[in-house]
Amino acid sequence: MTDSPLRRWVGGALIGAALVGLVTALVAVLHLSLPPRGLLVLYLLAVLPVAIRWGAGPAALVSGLSVATFVLVIAPPQSEGPALVAFAVFVATAVVVDRLAAGLRRGARRSRELADEASALRRVAMLAAQEAPATELFEGVSREVGLICDADIAGLERYEPGAAAAVVIGGWSRVPQRLPIGTRFTLDGISVARDVLRTGGPIRVADYTSSDGALATEARELGIRSSIGCPVIVDRHLWGAIVVSSRRTKPFPADTEARILRFTELVAIAVTNAEARAEVRRNADEQAALRRVATLAARGGADPSPVFRAVADHVGGLLGADCTSVLRFESDGTATYLAVDGWRDTQRRRPGARWHPETPSVIERVLRTGRSARLDFAGPGQPPRPSPSLDGEDITSTVASPIVVESRLWGSIGVAARSGPLPPDTEERLVAFTEVVATAIANTESRAQLAASRARVIAAADATRRRVERDLHDGAQQRLVSLALELRNVQAEVPEELPGLSVDLGRLAADVTTVLDELRELSRGIHPAILSEGGLGPALRTLARRSPVPVDLTVRLDHRYGDAVEVAAYYVASEALTNTVKHADATHAELVVEEHDGELRLMVRDDGVGGAAAAGGTGLTGLYDRVEALGGTILVSSPAGDGTRIEVALPLAPP
Numbered sequence: 001m002t003d004s005p006l007r008r009w010v011g012g013a014l015i016g017a018a019l020v021g022l023v024t025a026l027v028a029v030l031h032l033s034l035p036p037r038g039l040l041v042l043y044l045l046a047v048l049p050v051a052i053r054w055g056a057g058p059a060a061l062v063s064g065l066s067v068a069t070f071v072l073v074i075a076p077p078q079s080e081g082p083a084l085v086a087f088a089v090f091v092a093t094a095v096v097v098d099r100l101a102a103g104l105r106r107g108a109r110r111s112r113e114l115a116d117e118a119s120a121l122r123r124v125a126m127l128a129a130q131e132a133p134a135t136e137l138f139e140g141v142s143r144e145v146g147l148i149c150d151a152d153i154a155g156l157e158r159y160e161p162g163a164a165a166a167v168v169i170g171g172w173s174r175v176p177q178r179l180p181i182g183t184r185f186t187l188d189g190i191s192v193a194r195d196v197l198r199t200g201g202p203i204r205v206a207d208y209t210s211s212d213g214a215l216a217t218e219a220r221e222l223g224i225r226s227s228i229g230c231p232v233i234v235d236r237h238l239w240g241a242i243v244v245s246s247r248r249t250k251p252f253p254a255d256t257e258a259r260i261l262r263f264t265e266l267v268a269i270a271v272t273n274a275e276a277r278a279e280v281r282r283n284a285d286e287q288a289a290l291r292r293v294a295t296l297a298a299r300g301g302a303d304p305s306p307v308f309r310a311v312a313d314h315v316g317g318l319l320g321a322d323c324t325s326v327l328r329f330e331s332d333g334t335a336t337y338l339a340v341d342g343w344r345d346t347q348r349r350r351p352g353a354r355w356h357p358e359t360p361s362v363i364e365r366v367l368r369t370g371r372s373a374r375l376d377f378a379g380p381g382q383p384p385r386p387s388p389s390l391d392g393e394d395i396t397s398t399v400a401s402p403i404v405v406e407s408r409l410w411g412s413i414g415v416a417a418r419s420g421p422l423p424p425d426t427e428e429r430l431v432a433f434t435e436v437v438a439t440a441i442a443n444t445e446s447r448a449q450l451a452a453s454r455a456r457v458i459a460a461a462d463a464t465r466r467r468v469e470r471d472l473h474d475g476a477q478q479r480l481v482s483l484a485l486e487l488r489n490v491q492a493e494v495p496e497e498l499p500g501l502s503v504d505l506g507r508l509a510a511d512v513t514t515v516l517d518e519l520r521e522l523s524r525g526i527h528p529a530i531l532s533e534g535g536l537g538p539a540l541r542t543l544a545r546r547s548p549v550p551v552d553l554t555v556r557l558d559h560r561y562g563d564a565v566e567v568a569a570y571y572v573a574s575e576a577l578t579n580t581v582k583h584a585d586a587t588h589a590e591l592v593v594e595e596h597d598g599e600l601r602l603m604v605r606d607d608g609v610g611g612a613a614a615a616g617g618t619g620l621t622g623l624y625d626r627v628e629a630l631g632g633t634i635l636v637s638s639p640a641g642d643g644t645r646i647e648v649a650l651p652l653a654p655p
Helices: 005-030 037-054 056-074 077-129 134-148 192-199 214-221 256-299 305-319 362-369 426-493 499-526 529-534 536-546 563-584 620-629
Strands: 153-159 165-173 184-186 203-205 226-234 237-246 323-329 335-341 373-376 397-405 408-417 551-556 589-596 599-606 633-637 645-651
Touching: 005 037, 005 056, 037 056, 037 077, 056 077, 077 134, 077 256, 134 153, 134 165, 134 237, 134 256, 153 192, 165 237, 192 203, 192 226, 192 237, 226 256, 237 256, 305 323, 305 335, 305 408, 305 426, 335 408, 362 373, 362 397, 362 408, 397 426, 408 426, 529 536, 529 563, 536 551, 536 563, 536 589, 563 589, 563 599, 563 620, 563 645, 620 633, 620 645
Parallel strands: 551 589
Antiparallel strands: 153 165, 153 237, 165 184, 203 226, 226 237, 323 335, 323 408, 373 397, 397 408, 589 599, 599 645, 633 645
16 A cells, blocks of 8 residues: 555545444444344444555554444443454454455555566567667667666666776666766766676665765766666676666665566577677678678789778778778888778878887787787876877777788788777787788789799790891801802803803802791791881881781881880781781781870781681780780680781880
8 A cells, every 4th residue: 555654544534434324324224123233243344445445553443433333323332242342353354354455455566567577578579579779679678677667767788898888778767867878987986887797796776975986976966866787698798787776765676676687688688689690790791891802802913902992991890990001011110001991180191101100009019029919098198098190080999910921921901999999809800801911912912923924034035036036147147148149259250161050050049049038037037127126117017018918007106115015016916917817818907006095005907707716726825925924905806707806905114
């Protein structure tokens, strides 16, 4: 019963008096035909309702009033003895009925509480089963707990890594004031969250009047008088706490902690499921990002910068970081920014900018130790303090991992956060991206080394060709020319009476001239002298003029180019025209060479049968090798029955 004692007595007495009056009227009517003693028991009709509703005390008062009324109004004075017995029976009955009624009321109240609690648990379970957003779930838990516990304010708080502070992630209030979602408070002074963290069990704070600490001050400002907190255990780790608070002087019931704990178990299950789903999504996103970056690394050419930019773009969001940087370590101890994302000072950290790693910084630790490093900053003015290069960035946590290329410390990937520490597994997850970057760099270096090796081989072959051509020109060709002249001279001096000898010498001179022409043709195939002496334009004109298939030649060149470029362009044209003559069955060919956008571009096409393939013995494989060794591109289009078209682009280098 919730009425005050005075109201209970007054209410019971008034209702009891009215009931006594009604029963007396009934007894007076029945007294006309029944003996009076048997009618005394009817006064229980007045006593029992009062006992049930207002308790044994008011019922005892009504019992006395009933007996007195019966003696004075109904029965003669000689019935006082039985009346006293009846009074005792009435009082005893009232006490028994009061106890029974109180038990029934407690049972009914408990049944309502259990039903309400079950309904609340069911609503929370539905939110969890429906995979509701975390904010909605935590708000729902706070509301249901607050209503069940008859609290004024209820909230769900999560401990930050390191347990130095807690964050409000869900809240409810029946009053206008409450802690906003996202409020972060340190665990100092009197604090329910701090004591729950310290003990690992339920905690009750009965008074904040003389307590110190930020949370106690906040509680006094909100008018809170008492609070109860219960731990939320997730995977055997203290994850957070549910806290209910009251602004009333009356304390919470003794079973409040047990009721809250039933909700914490459900919250723990929901959090475990939500974190499992988030982990699955996070892993899927991470693997997708790694695949995209790995694809870039596999397709990448001589420039790995797209891989660096992709890493900077993806890493921050996946690891919960606000800033990302990819750096290369230089031999002088500095680091060069290759790609950045999220930094406020874009001038200091622009790609290509150099920076000398400071102490303390995670990049300096990676450079010094070759291992992953982490620095969490407690706050302004508290050790460890961020390095000067982080001024104005409001960084609270940094992590970096090394990029190791073929056992060599090449650089580092660093991430930073502005709102609390980075997750504990950041270093481990960052390693996956450093490995992809290392692979991209190794591939790029291997491609560069291979291209340089191929270029050296081709350059050596070209130099050998030029040397052989020069040796032939300066040696064998000159001797053959001299021999032919001598034979002609000798033929001219042969007497007329020896005509047969003159004819033989003439035949020998002609044979020597034929050998000389063949040697000159061979020399031009090895390396045309006109290419070295006159350049690409004259060499191509000679090539077109000597072709059995008519060639339309267009040359748009203003100056000489590097030997490697000119030789490559000449041999592409020569091989293409040779294929036209030998395989294409063409009646016409076109050759165009020009300089455009820093490239030497060459196009050869014919109207032959087409169907050219690199594996068909047409020499295209060698052309591919020669062009790609210079960093150029070659495109061959040869549909059957529609001729062949070869397009080459060679990057220009200083001659």
